[in-house]
Amino acid sequence: MATTAGPLVDTVLRRVRDPQGSAHSRSLVRWLLSLAQQIANGGLRSVLSTVSFTTAPLQQIYSMTALVPSAIRIVAVREGDRNLAPVAWGELSQVDRHWSRRVGDRYEVWAPIGRDLFVLHPAQPSSATVVLVVAKLTNSLTVDTSVVELPDDAQPVMLDLTEALLNLKNRSQEPGAAALERLAGAWVAAKTR
Amino acid sequence: MSAKSQVLGLAQALANDQCDPQTIADYFEDVLQELNAQPWLTQATLLTSAEAQPVFNPPPAHVRTLSVIYDDRTLTRATLRELEWVDVQWRDRVGQPQAYVTDEQTTNTFRLYPLPDLPSQPYIFFLGAPLGRNYPTYSVVLIHTETRQTIPDWLDLPVALAVLARDFARESKYRDPAFAKACAGLSSLMLKWLA
Numbered sequence: 001m002a003t004t005a006g007p008l009v010d011t012v013l014r015r016v017r018d019p020q021g022s023a024h025s026r027s028l029v030r031w032l033l034s035l036a037q038q039i040a041n042g043g044l045r046s047v048l049s050t051v052s053f054t055t056a057p058l059q060q061i062y063s064m065t066a067l068v069p070s071a072i073r074i075v076a077v078r079e080g081d082r083n084l085a086p087v088a089w090g091e092l093s094q095v096d097r098h099w100s101r102r103v104g105d106r107y108e109v110w111a112p113i114g115r116d117l118f119v120l121h122p123a124q125p126s127s128a129t130v131v132l133v134v135a136k137l138t139n140s141l142t143v144d145t146s147v148v149e150l151p152d153d154a155q156p157v158m159l160d161l162t163e164a165l166l167n168l169k170n171r172s173q174e175p176g177a178a179a180l181e182r183l184a185g186a187w188v189a190a191k192t193r
Numbered sequence: 194m195s196a197k198s199q200v201l202g203l204a205q206a207l208a209n210d211q212c213d214p215q216t217i218a219d220y221f222e223d224v225l226q227e228l229n230a231q232p233w234l235t236q237a238t239l240l241t242s243a244e245a246q247p248v249f250n251p252p253p254a255h256v257r258t259l260s261v262i263y264d265d266r267t268l269t270r271a272t273l274r275e276l277e278w279v280d281v282q283w284r285d286r287v288g289q290p291q292a293y294v295t296d297e298q299t300t301n302t303f304r305l306y307p308l309p310d311l312p313s314q315p316y317i318f319f320l321g322a323p324l325g326r327n328y329p330t331y332s333v334v335l336i337h338t339e340t341r342q343t344i345p346d347w348l349d350l351p352v353a354l355a356v357l358a359r360d361f362a363r364e365s366k367y368r369d370p371a372f373a374k375a376c377a378g379l380s381s382l383m384l385k386w387l388a
Binding site for chain 1: 324346386
């Protein structure tokens with residue numbers, strides 16, 4: 001069953017010793033949970049979506065923000081049933097200084113340039129359809145009944161981050177530091193998973 | 194995308210409305226400048242090139258050059274010392290550019306070595322694809338980081354915390370070094386997580 005925002009708000013409020021929400025409004029906690037959910041998904045890449053787009057002939061550089069404004073990052077790129085190989089952008093020019101105008105029969109690799117731009121290499125002489133698999137910018141938890149998109153196993157990160165933010169806001173140094181430590185541990189574990 | 198005002202609203206909420214609005218607005222710009230030392234917000238800009246053009250000016254939002262492509266060639270980044278070692282007369286050489294240099298240039302401008310021997314083709318983007326079918330040959334494509342007035346939503350928290358870290362570390366009636374340090378730590382942790 002999908003988790004809704006209400007129980008998570010209750011959990012966070014209990015953790016910061018304000019179960020009645022007298023010092024922290026439920027809307028503030030939901031706002032922070034929404035932001036924490038986005039950050040958590042940016043690292044964990046648990047909630048993915050696919051977007052199909054038509055490429056432009058002879059063009060290799062595209063803007064992710066323009067094509068998929070609701071994405072945090074590109075996780076994979078597919079053309080037909082093939083997954084394109086991800087490469088570091090710098091490697092393209094190490095292999096071939098003329099990479100930017102090379103034309104081929106199909107896309108072979110993709111490379112992110114920072115977080116906005118990405119390269120599909122080599123260019124194709126005509127338009128083609130490509131599918132981007134992206135880590136989604138998760139939804140805003142505007143009411144207690146809003147559904148949390150992050151799966152259950154990723155929610156502790158979201159809760160720890162919100163708790164750390166509220167402790168920071170309250171200038172509660174010790175519990176804040178403890179939540180931060182848990183968070184750092186969880187993030188290291190997730191990255192090495 | 195989040196506007197600057199949304200990020201500053203978040204910063205004020207986390208600081209219990211203690212911050213001076215003008216100061217955190219200024220710090221927002223500083224944080225974005227610093228953030229762009231890393232390739233977060235990137236852009237590809239097409240620049241016209243005249244025959245033997247000595248200096249190229251990036252767009253105003255440019256922060257850091259990541260790469261320069263001339264026509265179809267990715268140029269090597271060279272230092273002044275390297276070019277002087279290769280060719281004492283490097284500033285006057287004209288030919289197919291092989292390298293770019295940013296040393297001893299005024300803010301953000303760069304030179305090509307050798308200077309381009311051909312002007313770029315006219316900019317007529319009738320198909321709306323300046324980096325595709327309408328790419329004007331002998332042009333310069335500058336790939337760079339840039340500052341923006343709006344940032345992706347997922348950067349709201351790290352940027353707001355970095356703004357608070359600066360504001361609460363400075364001398365003021367609400368100075369709080371421990372809070373500033375915690376904000377800086379959490380912001381940096383999030384950026385590493387998102388990287």
